[in-house]
Amino acid sequence: MQIYARRMRTVCGRVDQLSMNGKERVSVRVGVAVLEAELLLAVSKLESLAMPRDNMSSLIQRIARQALLTFGNAAAPGANSKTFQENHGKLTDLVTQVRASDLRIAPRQADGSPARSPHSPPVTYMHICETDAFSMGVFLLKSGACIPLHDHPGMNGILKVLYGRVRISCFDRAEAPGDPDSLSPPLPPYQKEALRRSVERSVGEYTDQSAPCVLTPHRDNLHQIDAVDGPTAFLDILAPPYDPDDGRDCHYYRVLQPLSEPEGPDPRELWLLEIPQPSEFWCGSEPYPGPRVSL
Numbered sequence: 001m002q003i004y005a006r007r008m009r010t011v012c013g014r015v016d017q018l019s020m021n022g023k024e025r026v027s028v029r030v031g032v033a034v035l036e037a038e039l040l041l042a043v044s045k046l047e048s049l050a051m052p053r054d055n056m057s058s059l060i061q062r063i064a065r066q067a068l069l070t071f072g073n074a075a076a077p078g079a080n081s082k083t084f085q086e087n088h089g090k091l092t093d094l095v096t097q098v099r100a101s102d103l104r105i106a107p108r109q110a111d112g113s114p115a116r117s118p119h120s121p122p123v124t125y126m127h128i129c130e131t132d133a134f135s136m137g138v139f140l141l142k143s144g145a146c147i148p149l150h151d152h153p154g155m156n157g158i159l160k161v162l163y164g165r166v167r168i169s170c171f172d173r174a175e176a177p178g179d180p181d182s183l184s185p186p187l188p189p190y191q192k193e194a195l196r197r198s199v200e201r202s203v204g205e206y207t208d209q210s211a212p213c214v215l216t217p218h219r220d221n222l223h224q225i226d227a228v229d230g231p232t233a234f235l236d237i238l239a240p241p242y243d244p245d246d247g248r249d250c251h252y253y254r255v256l257q258p259l260s261e262p263e264g265p266d267p268r269e270l271w272l273l274e275i276p277q278p279s280e281f282w283c284g285s286e287p288y289p290g291p292r293v294s295l
C-alpha cells in the first residue's frame with residue numbers, strides 16, 4: 001500500500017510540474033485513473049484481509065463457534081457423552097479468558113442514579129448472537145440492581161463477569177414432594193399450585209478474575225444475581241435459548257422459608273413461590289459494540 005501511495009504522489013507531483021498539451025494531459029489522467037483504481041483495489045484487498053481476521057479470530061467469535069460445536073447437537077442422544085463434556089470444557093476455557101476489552105465494553109462507574117428508576121432500566125442487555133442451539137449476550141447491571149430469582153427450564157448456561165462484582169445465589173429444583181400445609185402462616189389454596197420445592201446450592205461472589213458460573217438443566221438451574229459494590233456486567237450464554245413456544249419460558253420465584261435449617265455442609269431445602277416478574281425489575285437493550293460474530 002505504501003508503494004501505491006508513493007507512486008500516486010510521484011505521478012501527481014509530475015502533473016503539477018508539467019506544462020502539457022491536451023494529448024499529454026489525457027495520457028496522464030488515464031495513468032492517474034489506473035493508479036487510483038489499483039490503489040482502491042489494494043485498499044479493498046487489505047480490508048478484505050483485515051475483516052475476516054478480526055471476525056474469525058476474535059475471542060468472542062471463537063467462543064461462538066465453540067458454543068455452536070458444544071450445543072449444536074446437545075439434544076441428540078448421547079448429549080452427555082465424553083465429546084460433549086470435552087467440548088463444554090473447551091468452551092468454558094475460552095469463556096474464562098474473555099474480558100470487557102475483548103467486547104469493547106468500557107467498565108462503567110456508579111453515576112449516582114438509582115437502580116430503581118421509572119425512566120431507565122436497572123438492567124440492560126447487549127445481544128451478540130442467537131441460533132437454535134444457543135444465545136449469547138451481555139447483561140449490564142446498575143449499581144444495586146438485581147436480576148430476581150428465575151429459572152432456565154431444560155437449559156445450560158455459562159455466565160462470566162466482565163467487570164464489577166456479582167453475588168450469585170444458585171438453587172436446584174427438588175423432585176421430592178413436600179407438605180405445603182407445613183408452612184406457617186399457611187398459604188391460601190390458590191397459591192399452593194405455585195409452590196416449588198428447591199435446594200439452595202451455593203451463594204458466591206464473582207469478579208472478572210473468577211471462573212465462569214455454570215448451570216445445567218439439573219444443577220444450579222435457578223439463580224438470583226445481585227450487583228455488589230457498583231455497576232457490573234457479565235457475558236451470558238444460554239443453550240438452548242429461552243423459547244416459550246418450546247417450553248422454555250422464564251419463571252420468577254420468591255423464597256418463602258427454609259424447609260430445613262442447614263446442618264453442616266448439607267444444602268438447605270426451601271419452598272419457592274412462583275411469582276409474576278417483579279415490577280422493580282425490567283431489562284432494556286443497548287447496542288453491542290464488540291467484534292461481529294458470524295456463524
Ligand SMILES: [Fe+2]
Nearest residue numbers: 150151152223
Ligand atoms: Fe439467568
